[in-house]
Structures are given as C-alpha cells and as structure tokens.
Amino acid sequence: MIEALVTSIVILMAWSFLYRENIFYRIGEALLVGLALALSVKVGIDVLINRIYIPIVVKQQWLSPTLIAVALGLMMYTRFSKSLWWMSRWPIALLSGAGLGIAMKGAVMAQIVKQLDIGSLITRDVFTGVNNLILLVTAITSLAYFLYTFEHRGALAPIAKFGIYSMMICFGTTLGLFLMSNIGFAISLIPNVVKPPGLYVSIVAIILIIADNFLRKRK
C-alpha cells in the first residue's frame, strides 16, 4: 500500500514538469541524479573489488596485466596536479582509441557490404523485381545526395532531389513507427495515478495546480 502511494507521488512529481518547472520537479530531479550517481558509483566499486582487489590482493596474482590498467587508471587523477596534468590524457586516449576500434569492428561489413546485397531486378512475379529496382534507386540517390565536392547541378541535381525525397520517406516512416515505443512509458505508468491510492494523490496534484495557476494570475 505504502509502495503504491510513494510510487504515484514520485511519478506525479516528475509529471509536474508538464505544468511548469517547479519545486516538486526539482526535488524529483535532484533525487534521481543523486540516486543514479550512487548506483553507478556502486557498480564502479563492485568492478574495482571483483576485477582488481580480489584477483590481485586476495589471490596474490601480483604479475597480472591488470596492474597496467590500474596504473593507467590512477594516471587519470594526475588531472588534478598542475605539473603532471598532461599524463591524464594517456588513459583517455587509450579508451577513446579502443572505442573507435570497437565501432570500426564489423562496421564496414554491416554498414556497407551487407547493404550492397540486392536481389534480382527481373523476377517471375515482376512485383519483387520492381521492388528491388526501387530499393536500388532510392539507395543510390540517397547516397549520391551526400557528395560534398560535386555541386548539385546538371545530371546530379535530379538524382540528389530524388535522393532527399526518398530519405524523407525513410524519416517519415521512422517518425511514424517510433511513436509506439515512445508512448509505452506513459501508458505503463497511467494505472499508478488513476487507480487508488494514486488517484487521491492525483486529485491533490490537480488542486495544487489550479491553486497555483489562480495565484499566479492574480499576482
């Protein structure tokens, strides 16, 4: 019972932002930032314990390469020293490089080679072939729209125009498909604020909003 009440209060504190930026929202915001930070730091501490403290200190594996990672990690804190601050860039460079390596791994296959795979343009039931032709044309023209050193003039103008139009179809489809997942959160929360005990909290919230609106108008 108490859980349902607290949950509905918390939801309405966040949703009060729909009316205006107010003290209730600010409390919710501060709570969320504080709690989320605590969660991520707790996860961080668990990583440090499981990956460093236990294998190295408890299991006495002093020569494991993880020590280099620990050294690089500590180097980040040279950021706070006036003379050694440049050393803090080393670990960040390494992790950014690794990030780019991860991003590149398989990207050319997934984003280029696999996308070039296309079916036959002439098929028995004609329809598939026409679809493949449209697929080919829309893909090529959207690709051709992004030519940077060729002006969109002459032969390239109609191609680029067809390209931007086919991209608009793609963006319209995405915008239309995406609403379903966007509204999922609100729909899942509604029962908490419509059914008792949340309903009573909602009524209190509505009264507060009306009162606040009335007071501000008078001021």
Added chain:
Amino acid sequence: MSFLKRIEIPIILFAIGSLLPLIDYYTGNLSIQASELLSWIVILVTFSYLIGVVNLFRYHLNNIRRGRDIYYSILIIGSFLFYLAIAYLNKGVYDWIFSTLYTPLSVAISSFVGFYTYTVFLRGARLKSPTAVLLLAVTIVILLYNTPTIRALSPQLITVGDWIKNVPNTGAYRGILIGMGISMIVLFMRAIIGRERSYLGGG
C-alpha cells in the same frame, strides 16, 4: 621529461587502442591482447567515475557557498551519499528505494519521450517545404498503419504501410547507412594519423 609531454604519445596510445581490436577482427592474431585491452577499458572507465563525482561535488559545493538554490544541491549530494551508504549497510532499504523510488522516477522521466513527441508534432511538423510535405504525409500514413484499431478496420492500409516500410524506407536507409560507413572510415583515418584530436581536448 619534456619528451613525455609531447602530444604524439597519446596519439600513439589512441592508435594502439583502435588498431588492436581491428587486427584481432581481421586476422585473428593478438586476440588475447585485444580482449585484455577491452577488459582494461571497463577498469579505466570505472576509475574515471571519481573525476566526475569530484566535478559534481565541486559544482554543488560552489552552489551552496554562493547560496544559489542550496536545497537542490544539498539534496543531490545528500541522496547520493545516503544511497551509496545504504547499498552496503542495508540491502532491504536499498531494494525498497530502488523499486519504489528510483525505478518509477526513472520511467516517469523517460515517459517525457512520449510527451515531447507530441510537442515535436505540434511545434515542428510544419509543411514549410515540399520535402516536409512528403515527410509528414508518410508520417501520417505510418501512424495510422501502426494504430491497432485502424489495422483491424482497413487491411489495405496494412499492405500500403508494409510496402512503404519494406521498399522505399529500406532503400533510403541503406543509402544513409553506406554513407555513414564511408564517413566513419575517413574519420578513423583522420584519428589514426592524429588529425582528429578532440579526445585530447582539441590540444
């Protein structure tokens, strides 16, 4: 000592960091070193948390000193310290806060994605140009195509929606993806030869 300050060292580390996974991917060699590197990344990111927390604390302690919305800063620091302590002191309260306070608050904030999509429709979906007309026409068709009750009433709309989704939409998406793939390769090259230095603070 001054040799160590040179910018080339972080660039070399960056190159090592990005080439190692790729060598492992393309040739299968150095795969132990590559997976070791990726396990280091988690540790490095974890070490970085302290820098973030120090930044947040300094920001809010300055706020408190300057007297600007004090309770907001106190609440952030207070709830952080309290919840971090509770995580190790009392698992019961930790779980209670997680399921009754943190999760609903987190989902409620995520629900603004739904609210603001309507703001985007109202304020941004403007028929300002022919391309915008096409964008919004397709958006409306796909919105109706995705409406459960309209799907039940008009199957023809489902076939039209399916075609739009599977043919022109997929085609243009392929073009965009290929374009992104190419630009990423060029970005990768610029980063490896040290021309893209934003990770060094633009140094």
Added chain:
Amino acid sequence: MQSGSLPIVDRAVFIIFIILIAIPAIMPLGLPISISSNTVEVYRQIEGLKGGDIAMWITDFSVGTWGQVGPAEVAIYRHLFDLIRRKGIKVIIVTTYSVDGALNAERILREYIDTAGLKYGEDYVNLGWIPGYETTLAALAKDFQSIVKTDAYGNTIDKLPMLRGVRSISDIALIGFSTSTSPDPYPRQLGGYNKPLIINTLIATVPWTLPYYEKRLITGYIGAESDAAGYEKLTGMPGEGLRTLDAQSLSHIYGVVLIIVGNIWYFTRRREGGRR
C-alpha cells in the same frame, strides 16, 4: 512568460494526452481490434475443456517481463477460472524455472482472480515453485506423485483431493506454460503425448517457438500485448491488453490530429504575420 512556466498550448497538449490514455485505464472502450489466428486457436483449445478435465498451467516468466507476458497470463488465468465455474474443470498452477514464476502466479491470483465460491484443493490448486526446471517437467509428465509432495501453502497431498487421481500427464487434459527465456525444455518433456500444449511468451521468443508449432509439439502460442488484447476480447473480460491497445489507438490518432492542428495553427499565424 516568467522562467519555468510553459506556454498554455503545450500544457494543453500534455493534458489531452494524459486524459486520452487515462480513459481506457478507467473504463475499457473495447475499440475494434484484429485478433490473430494463433490467439483464436489457443482460445478454442482452452474453451474445448470439458467438465472434470484437469488443466495444468506452468507460470515460469520473470518478474522483469511482467509488462510483456503478464497481460496474456492474466487473461488465460481468468479464462481457466471462468471455466471452473461454467464447466467444472480443475486447474493446477505450478512453477518450475525460478521463484519469479511463483511470485507472478501469486500476484495474479491475489490481484486479478476472484476465487469466491471456489474450493481450494478441489477446484484449483497452486503448487508453487518446484525447483528443478527440466527435471521437474519430466517428473510432472511421467510420475506426478513422485515430485508433488506439498502445495505452495504447505498442505500435503492428502488434503488436496483433486490431485489424488493424477499419476501422470495422461490424467491431464491440457498443459500450458509461460516463459521469458527459451521454450525448448517444455515441448521436449511435455510434447508428444498428443495433449494440447500452449505457450505464452515474449514476442521476441515466438520465432524460436515456431519450429515446435509446425511439428504440433506446441499446439498454440501467444506473444505480447496485441495477442493478450485479442484473448481478452474473445473471453469478453477486458484487461491490461485491451487497455494498452485502446490507449495506443487513441495516442496514434492524437498524433495525426496534432500534426494537422499544428499546421493549421502555423499557417493562420503566418498569414497574420506572427512569429516563426
């Protein structure tokens, strides 16, 4: 407009959206929806149970996937308990995978099922979690009495008269299970006895289920909200599924209306030389 406040038009947009999705939560609208053939097939198999038949439902989905699997599970529970009253069937509820399933089952029995007038132990029984997953499933099929010693509330078998005659799967008329992980163990242990075997799972797990479905090892499947809503419509008992689909329908129509209204507002203001 002082800092913090929102233009009235944005507030109106949000309030209308909240009202639109709140209406179905208060009173179901029952907007027309299309019911998939697989949902109808499951409904017919369960509706086909006759007086005295024993139906066993294994609730094994995780608490975390309540949003996707819960609505259909509630709809099926309600249908089974409605059949107890209408036809006098008997229902066994059991969990084999993890404690999550037992928690979900108890939640459904507590919050969604009206057990007034039904005798526990004679009309229905909740065996709770019998740990062992596939080994428990095998035992339930071959030698029921060997694995089932007490129910979820500690009552021993002799206090549950309806279980006395149940020795193996041949004494059970229909089996169903819900899972948010792999469907494989269930048809492996419970399929092939030409008894109806129904699955309720995530929409993402349906593709893994189809191979068993084509070979009739699994005789019916339900996946995600749209199927749950269809099932609720078939049983005439609206619930979470229909509420969500009604809210989704209203929200999408609202989106179309807003795009049109937004442009009307934009063009009227532009003709009056208003701001961008």
Added chain:
Amino acid sequence: MILAGKKFELILTVVCIALAYLYMKGAERRAPRYRIRKFPALEAIDEAVGRAAEMNRPVHYSTGIGGTDDQYAPMTLSGLAILGRVAEACGRAGVYLRYTTPRAYLVPVAQDILKAGYTKSGNPDMYSPDMVYYVGEYQTAFMTSVMGYILRERPAVNMIFGATLWETINQLGAGAIAGCIQLGGTPRLYYIPIMICVCDYLLIGEELYVAGAALEGTPGSIGYFRGQDLFKILLIVLFILAAAASTAGFNLIGYLSTW
C-alpha cells in the same frame, strides 16, 4: 593471414583510406579546383551564438549519452570537434557555454576544449571549469537534469551533436517549449526526423562525421572530401554491378562477403 569473409571488407576500407589520404596530400601540394559544399548547421553557429549574446542568455551544448569508450566513439568525437568550434564562437561573443555530459572521463576533455576555445578567441577569463556539468552515468539522470536546466536557465541556444538516443527528444522537446534556437546532428536514424522537425539547422546522418573534417581547417583537409566522394561513386558502381549480377543469377555480394 586475413580471415575468410573479411578480405573484401578490408579491401574496401584500405581503398577508401588510400583515396582520402592521396587526395589530402594532393590538396596540400596545390589548392584544388573543387570546393566543399556548405554546411548550414556549422555556418549557423556564429549567428546563433550572436543571438545568445544579444539576449544575454547562455548556450547549452551536449553530445548525447554516448561516450568515446564504446561503439558511439566516432559520433562523440565529432560532437566534441563541433564543441571546440562553439566554444570559440562563445568566447568571441562573450557568452556562457554550458556542456552537460553523462561520461566522467569526458569532463577533463570538455574542460580542455572549452578552455582552448575561450583562450583562442581572446576571452580566457570567461572560462570556468563549472561550465562542464557531469550528471552521473545514467541516461534518465541526464534527461531530467537537461530538461530542468533548459526550463530554469532558459538558454538562448540548445545544441546536441553526437551519439544521441532517447534523451534527444527530452532535450529538443524542452528546448522547443523554451523557445531556444536549436541545432542538432546525429547519424542515429531514429532521431534525425525529430531534429528535422524542431531544429533550425541540422546535420543529417553522415554529415556529423564529416563536420570534424570541415572544421579542421588544415590545408589538406579539403582532400578528404574528394577522396571520400570518389569512393562513394565507386560503391554506387559496385551496387549497380551487384544488382546486374543478381539479375543474371549470381549473388556477387554474397560471394565477396564469404571470400
């Protein structure tokens, strides 16, 4: 040496890098005839920051939830490159720039970028480390903090360039309500239409990656674009070849990707 099924992929990568590199070197030797197409979003930075100076309101910038330690690295790096350019413009116009980040290791990086920007444009004393605000690693904390900031402080300009996920709608939605001038850019497909609707200027898809090169300003940097364009034309030809081959019954790409 190269594993099966990855030779063709490697060849494509090497050819693209070679073309970009050669044309870069060529452009360094003598100024090329071709010019780069304009990027309205990058040109608009100065104009937007100018409006912020007039209205005496801050500029808010974010690179979304992605970091540089994961698969979003390329997007975040490009977002940071644009941040440098914005910091310069803010320094010149004397405007307070606030950068919100959910990645702790980006705090020092962003502080250096902002410091370099303000110093380069002759306004070093306006820079303060508090301009970079860290909100913890989770997306919802980032969302609530950005939404609250935008409606409380009412920045004149609201920018989001980089690896943006759900938080794009929160940031740009709040910005649309607060009436900010909005600039955005992301390769992530789901959020390009949102940006088309509510951003005054935007970079579509790959334009974000290319923005870094456009801002580089080194003599050879124009060469990347020529090399990249030629490789793109090469791919278009390959695409048509693949279609012709499939029509003739031979799955060219299928063969090449398992070669």
